[in-house]
Amino acid sequence: MKQFYIALLSEFYKSRKTLAFWAAIILPVLICGSITLGFYFNAEKILKSNYPGMILWAQFSGASLNIMGLLILPFYVIFMAFSINNIEHKNDTWKTLFSQPLNKFSIYAAKYAYAVLLIFICLLLFFGITYLSGYLLQSLIPEYTFKDYNPSIILSKFYTRLFFSSLGILSIQFILSLIWSDFLKPMGIGFVGTIMGIITANVQWKYAQYIAYAIPTITLRSAKPKGSNPEDFQIFSNDIYISIAYGVLLFIIGYFILTKKNIK
Amino acid sequence: MNNFAIQTVDLSYNFGSQVIIKDLNLNVPKGSIYGFLGPNGAGKTTTIKILLNLLRTPNDTVFIFGKDINTHRIECLKKMGSLVEQPAIYGHLTGKENLRNRALLLGIRKSKCDELLKLVGLNDAANKKAGKYSLGMKQRLGIALALLSDPDLLLLDEPTNGLDPNGIIEIRNLMIELAEKHQKTILVSSHLLAEIEKTATHIGIINKGALLFQGEVSELRNLNKPALKIETNNNNLSIQILAQKGIEILRKDTGSIYLTYQDKTNIAQINALLVTNGIDVYGIGTENKDLENLFLDITSKN
Structure with missing residues (x-):
């Protein structure tokens, strides 16, 4: 456990000056920031629609959730999985990493956990910034109705689902980037996968949930409330279980690939 | 009691059908500077990677201080420091950060990093990005990284590659000091005999994966008939x-x-x-x- 912890710390130390780390912070700030600015400068137009609190929150948070869930999250995951592995490919440091007196599983698990942690931080910031900037807008433009509804439950449920739905993609991309040192192969496969995912999810193909890349889209679309209460939807539905299963299975397979791999 | 820091027993290694190492029986005595010589492509780097357990070999073929590397991997690696091929360093981190990162992984105090930067003469470039280092500076940083854990056994793969004559002499003296004063065992590979014969106590000559000569430097000289x-x-x-x-x-x-x-x-x-x-x-x-x-x-x- 101690080895895992120091390997995780080392991952942070190594990547703290790279885009993979900063993107986890910049993406939510940039996307939520521009939506907030849009709501600030277009306040008059938006106010004309006279949205009640909950609908206004849905409009406001939906903007970032949709961009994030449909397009940016898969691509961020593809890029980040690449970057975390490429730091070793590029510098030819796999050999030094694996000649340290640390067990291979700790090194591998720490890398994977760090990737999961970055997605978590990114989505947590999306949640936090969306939530806070709603109230900031309320204080700047008192006519807004953000104060009439507390979106914390529904937002946290959405982002939790989005987090779990990304694990399948992450595991696939993580293995691809572990095997190949170049950007084009994992990026190409990830790109095709994402487009396929979006299409199959949108045409509601019945097997779409088995395509890891389709799960974030399905997740956003399928979160239909069961009753009259919009907050009353499940976090753990079938598609989320499939994503987690992909995650666990490929994490284990990745480790076996790594142990069989000769470090050339 | 085993007197060898490194011992390989009939070690063979193939990449696919290509034989890289053939029945290699290395015997590196404790406290020696073992010059591992051979032309380019002779199998030196492959052997060093095997000694570090980076390449997989059958059990009971590689022993480090008497312990099988496959079954005692972490225990063996704790006693080893290495520099394999070009030094593997993170180009986007500074020299100091590279050492700090390694110190973090090995649980070594931070101040040791500064001591080593001084030892390899990288004090002034400590805060420069390692990617911008010259080959010689990278090599020095690689040596500092290898020495960080104060290992009993150092594996140095062509450590003077890219160094200027002064740098070569410094590394040579450093190796002699480490072996004589600190009783370290050093396996140093090279394709230049002239460079090795000044420091090595023992020599192993490898070509096409087979060991052609192994023994003390004086034994090699005896072979030298006019x-x-x-x-x-x-x-x-x-x-x-x-x-x-x-x-x-x-x-x-x-x-x-x-x-x-x-x-x-x-x-x-x-x-x-x-x-x-x-x-x-x-x-x-x-x-x-x-x-x-x-x-x-x-x-x-x-």
Whole structure:
């Protein structure tokens, strides 16, 4: 456990000056920031629609959730999985990493956990910034109705689902980037996968949930409330279980690939 | 009690169908500086990677301080520091951060990093990005990284690659100091014998994956037999005459023939033999092969 912890710390130390780390912070700030600015400068137009609190929150948070869930999250995951592995490919440091007196599983698990942690931080910031900037807008433009509804439950449920739905993609991309040192192969496969995912999810193909890349889209679309209460939807539905299963299975397979791999 | 820091037993290794290492029996005594010599592509780096358990080998073929590397991987690696091929360093981190990161992984205090930067002469460049270092500086940082955990056994793969003459001398002195004062065992690979013979106590010569010589430097020197160099008006005819008398011709170049001889009387006999057969002898004399040529001889034979 101690080895895992120091390997995780080392991952942070190594990547703290790279885009993979900063993107986890910049993406939510940039996307939520521009939506907030849009709501600030277009306040008059938006106010004309006279949205009640909950609908206004849905409009406001939906903007970032949709961009994030449909397009940016898969691509961020593809890029980040690449970057975390490429730091070793590029510098030819796999050999030094694996000649340290640390067990291979700790090194591998720490890398994977760090990737999961970055997605978590990114989505947590999306949640936090969306939530806070709603109230900031309320204080700047008192006519807004953000104060009439507390979106914390529904937002946290959405982002939790989005987090779990990304694990399948992450595991696939993580293995691809572990095997190949170049950007084009994992990026190409990830790109095709994402487009396929979006299409199959949108045409509601019945097997779409088995395509890891389709799960974030399905997740956003399928979160239909069961009753009259919009907050009353499940976090753990079938598609989320499939994503987690992909995650666990490929994490284990990745480790076996790594142990069989000769470090050339 | 095993006196070897490194021991391999009939070690073989293939990349697919290509044989890289063949029945290698390395014996590196504790406290020695073991010069691991061979031309490029002889299997030196592959051997070092095997010693670090980066390449998979069967159990009971590689022993580090008497322990099988496969079953005691972490225990063995704790005692080892290494520099394999080009130093593997994170280009986007500074020299100091590279050392800090390694110190973090190994649970070593931060101040040790500064000591090592000083030791390898990178004090002034400590806060410069390692990607911007010259090859020599990268090599020094690589050596600092290898020394960070104060290992008993150092594996250095061509450590003076890219260093200027001063740097080479510094590394040489550092190796001698580490072995003599701190009782470290050092395996240092090189394709240049001249560079190794000044520091090494033991030498192993490898070519095409097979160990051709292993022993102390003095044993290698003993192999170094002097040759007789002769210049004549007809070298081809001379070779025929000498060969008929059973004299071994070592080699021939544009103007001279090199052959084996026993003693001074033997030289006079060879001279007389040629003269009586109508050959004009322009010059005759003995020549000591330097170790470099001996190395070439050994490696070209297999």
